Amino acid sequence: MPADNSSPTRPANAAHPYASARRPNSTATPSASSAAAAAAAARRDNQPKSTRQQFAACGACRMRRVKCDLKDVSPRAGETPMCTNCQERGLKCVDEFANVKAVKLLRRGRRLAQVEQVYGPAAQAAQPNGSATEAENAQASSSRTPSCIPKLQPEFFGSPFYRRFHIQRPIVDPTEFSARFYESEQGKPESLGVAGSMICMLLVTWAATYGVNEYGVEEPSNGLEGVRERRRRCNEMVREILGLIDKHGLLRKPTWDGVRVLLLIMPLTEDVQTQLERLAMYEATVSQVYTLCSLGSLVKSGQGEFVDALVRARIFWYGHVHEGITSGLRGGRLIFEDDDLSSFQITFPSLGNKQSLIRTSITYSYSYRYATAPIRLSSACRQIHAALTGPKAKRKEDVNERGLKDAWEALSRSWEEFEGLRHVGPVGIIQTEDTERFVNGWQIFIFECRE
Secondary structure (H helix, E strand, O other): OOOOOOOOOOOOOOOOOOOOHOOOOOOOHHHHHHHHHHHHHHHHHHHOOOOOOOOOHHHHHHHHHHOOOHHHHHOOOOOOOOHHHHHHHHHOOOOOOOOHHHHHHHHHHHHHHHHHHHHOOOOOOOOOOOOOHHHHHHHHHHHOOOOOOOOOOOOHOOHHHHHHHHHHHHOOOOHHHHHHHHHHOOOOOOOOHHHHHHHHHHHHHHHOOEEEOOOEEEEOHHHHHHHHHHHHHHHHHHHHHHHHHHHOOOOOOOOHHHHHHHHHHHHHHHOOOOHHHHHHHHHHHHHHHHHHHOOOOOOOOOOOOHHHHHHHHHHHHHHHHHHHHHHHHOOOOOHHHHHHHHHHHHHHOOOOOOOHOOOOOOOHHHHHHHHHHHHHHHHHHHHHHHHOOHHHHHHHHOOOOOHHHHHHEEEEEHHHHHHHHOOOOOOEEEEEEHHHHHHHHHHHHHHHHHH
């Protein structure tokens, strides 16, 4: 029997009553269909995406199934947030998902902290009341803006300025540091490291204070206005370096390069630091010099034992001399003693190996002779500190005449010792005119001590 899908009361060839619901109207034109589809697509594009947010309503509004504005409420400090519906009806507004949202915010905060650590924070908005301190501005500028300090160039180490600067501020050994700088220029940045790069920045800053550029070439001066602009630019450089010192923790991590950075920047901070800040930084620096040199921390430059010894000696000598001629005469607190100097001299290598000395641009013995005269002058200033300017001497009713006489005799011997340096011929990069300038400067200081 053939299958019959028709109804007993409906003819076999009759149309299905729901056929129009299952297939499109055959009478509609193609153009009308495309227009309707385009209109529907336009409506979908114009409609915004769903703004539904999970866990946004309080418990009362969720039960009543009404819109809740709890997430938009900004309560005052110490008040519990309440939505508008609960306020109008006197209901207790309870955020049932506060713990869930707190966990999500914590995860978001951790992610933001990680992103900030990698990419750094955005620049802070300018404060209208000017409450931001100079230190905060310096630190922000050092980490968020391009450096204002030009890059040190290799030609700088052969310039007359560097030769004179090395004599007046014998902190950086020219042989050891220039070799490391050239290695870094050849694709070995680890030769300098962070602190070594900061030494390069300080050399450029010192040169800028004298009107010399990063190549060691003196730039033309533009009168008094040019001097003011140069001073302003140098202070900006110093602020940037101070920000880097804070960022890398040089004051709490004693290293040989780090202490050289601190010794080089101290004389430049007069306009950018308060007296209290300078004093705290100075005492921390001298303490680092004392710790590094007294604990036998070895320098490993890879250029021989005499270069290593000179690196240590220059730092110790400079720290000892600087403390004597500043704190010694002004009556400040002294960290170094003459016994420390004697103990340090014993650690020097023997001068018997002359072949090693020849390989250095400035011989060990010549450097020692140039350092001896300022060291003895520093010892004379320490005698003045013990007899006249120091705290212990000020507490005495009578002046220590014998101590003052010994100090004046030490100043006279120091004058003669500096005078003897005039007869030393040019050695290495040191020229005769540089020696004359060195001797004259120290003798002027001795004259001021006597007055």
